[in-house]
Amino acid sequence: MKFMHDAVSILRKDILLEIRGKESLSLMLFLSLLFLVIFNFALDIDKENVSLLASGILWVIFSFTGILGMGRTSMSERDEEAYLSIVFSPVSAESFYAGKVLSNLLFLLLMEAFTLVFFAVLFDFEKIIGMLPQLLPVLLLGTLGFALVGTLFSFLATASRYGEVLLPFLYLPVVVPVILGGVSSMDIILNGKPGGPGRWLQIMAVFDMLYLSISLLLFRYIIED
Amino acid sequence: MENWPYLFGAYTIAWLGVSFYLYINTKKQKGIEERLADIEALLKDTE
Amino acid sequence: MKTNRIIIFLFLSLLILMPLDFFLIFRVAPTERVMGDVQRIFYLHISLAMAAFLSLTVVFISSIIFLWKKDLKWDTAASVSAEIGVLFATLVLITGSLWARPIWNVWWTWDPRLLTVLILWFIYIGYFLLRGGIADRFRKAQYSAVIGIIGYVDIPVVRYATKWWKSIHPLLTKQGGGLDPVMKKVMFFSMATFFVLTVFLFLFRFRLARMEERLLILKKRMED
Numbered sequence: 001m002k003f004m005h006d007a008v009s010i011l012r013k014d015i016l017l018e019i020r021g022k023e024s025l026s027l028m029l030f031l032s033l034l035f036l037v038i039f040n041f042a043l044d045i046d047k048e049n050v051s052l053l054a055s056g057i058l059w060v061i062f063s064f065t066g067i068l069g070m071g072r073t074s075m076s077e078r079d080e081e082a083y084l085s086i087v088f089s090p091v092s093a094e095s096f097y098a099g100k101v102l103s104n105l106l107f108l109l110l111m112e113a114f115t116l117v118f119f120a121v122l123f124d125f126e127k128i129i130g131m132l133p134q135l136l137p138v139l140l141l142g143t144l145g146f147a148l149v150g151t152l153f154s155f156l157a158t159a160s161r162y163g164e165v166l167l168p169f170l171y172l173p174v175v176v177p178v179i180l181g182g183v184s185s186m187d188i189i190l191n192g193k194p195g196g197p198g199r200w201l202q203i204m205a206v207f208d209m210l211y212l213s214i215s216l217l218l219f220r221y222i223i224e225d
Numbered sequence: 226m227e228n229w230p231y232l233f234g235a236y237t238i239a240w241l242g243v244s245f246y247l248y249i250n251t252k253k254q255k256g257i258e259e260r261l262a263d264i265e266a267l268l269k270d271t272e
Numbered sequence: 273m274k275t276n277r278i279i280i281f282l283f284l285s286l287l288i289l290m291p292l293d294f295f296l297i298f299r300v301a302p303t304e305r306v307m308g309d310v311q312r313i314f315y316l317h318i319s320l321a322m323a324a325f326l327s328l329t330v331v332f333i334s335s336i337i338f339l340w341k342k343d344l345k346w347d348t349a350a351s352v353s354a355e356i357g358v359l360f361a362t363l364v365l366i367t368g369s370l371w372a373r374p375i376w377n378v379w380w381t382w383d384p385r386l387l388t389v390l391i392l393w394f395i396y397i398g399y400f401l402l403r404g405g406i407a408d409r410f411r412k413a414q415y416s417a418v419i420g421i422i423g424y425v426d427i428p429v430v431r432y433a434t435k436w437w438k439s440i441h442p443l444l445t446k447q448g449g450g451l452d453p454v455m456k457k458v459m460f461f462s463m464a465t466f467f468v469l470t471v472f473l474f475l476f477r478f479r480l481a482r483m484e485e486r487l488l489i490l491k492k493r494m495e496d
Contacts, residue, residue: 159415166402169394176430184437199436218339221415231373232313239320242366243359254480
């Protein structure tokens with residue numbers, strides 16, 4: 001119980017900071033909007049191909065914007081030496097990790113929701129909003145995978161001199177199964193391809209459980225020096 | 226034996242890769258051994 | 273100086289094993305009917321893949337022992353093994369590409385096994401980038417151990433996900449029953465040779481890394 005309580009209080013602290021400072025979420029939102037504009041030039045999206053391109057574009061934006069946003073939050077945590085307080089306070093490394101995952105998950109999901117709305121408006125693709133109930137499990141499982149790995153790695157990378165560049169480099173290869181699962185299952189749902197997304201959801205769920213357990217075991221080594 | 230360049234290319238590159246790795250490390254080892262000997266001699270003198 | 277003697281012994285046995293292995297591959301093993309002589313790349317390619325996998329397994333195990341025992345010796349073992357693993361993985365990708373050109377008519381294809389090796393390769397390049405950026409010796413060891421563990425655990429997940437995506441890689445295991453017995457023996461010999469090579473490279477590089485560390489310690493003592 002104390003574990004959950006501590007995790008939730010970390011989450012609450014992050015939400016408060018976000019409301020006051022509006023740092024990482026607004027950064028992510030502008031970044032994803034910018035990505036959409038760039039993709040429009042790069043791919044020449046029109047009514048014909050938008051449905052085929054949508055899942056690829058969206059997951060590229062989710063993964064890149066997500067990791068930059070998560071790096072930002074842990075960077076500020078490291079700068080202010082705020083994480084040091086965990087070593088002295090009764091909050092365990094595991095519940096600190098769980099709290100950070102929850103707050104990253106929340107911000108990523110908000111970013112994704114905005115991106116979907118922007119996407120629907122900019123490329124005249126309202127269908128994607130209507131399909132949100134079917135897309136929800138895909139988004140939840142995929143984003144949880146992003147948050148689990150991203151939280152762990154963002155603290156890891158802050159110790160390095162090349163932190164900001166290193167983080168995407170470490171993160172992207174590891175989350176390949178999530179990106180693959182997200183793109184494929186979204187594509188199946190949007191274009192009504194046969195087979196259904198079931199198998200991909202399973203793969204993402206296994207990924208999430210695996211990384212949840214490993215990260216809980218390993219996070220203490222990143223916080224305690 | 227129409228595709229021999231690929232076959233020999235593969236074996237040559239693998240062989241060169243491992244040899245090069247050994248070569249640079251042997252060179253490095255020589256440098257370190259020399260410096261270690263120097264420092265150990267120096268330490269003996271000061272003692 | 274027991275390790276020195278083992279290293280010399282392994283090197284000498286490689287001087288015999290390597291030429292013998294090449295002789296078996298090029299002279300004794302029969303030519304494959306469909307692919308022709310290019311198929312002989314297999315003996316090298318698969319042995320390299322085995323050696324790479326072995327090295328990364330050592331990284332994984334050493335990383336766990338390091339986090340448990342906190343002895344920097346294990347971190348040295350992990351980093352040295354990762355270096356050898358990256359070397360072999362690079363050669364796996366190159367030899368695979370050289371085989372794919374004449375057989376599949378492409379240099380590269382997005383096949384699950386190729387993808388898995390490529391992604392592994394990226395993860396362990398990241399391992400060294402991370403190590404390069406951290407000055408504190410102990411923290412460097414601890415953080416890279418986390419990558420060493422996570423990277424290894426990622427292999428089966430990536431493998432499964434990409435397999436579900438698509439596959440055209442030849443499955444040797446499924447044709448195993450039809451594989452020529454001489455081919456099998458040559459393959460086994462080749463893998464054994466590369467196993468010896470891996471152990472030799474590891475011990476050689478490990479000894480060097482230990483020497484480097486001793487040099488650093490002595491230098492520090494000089495400065496004091």
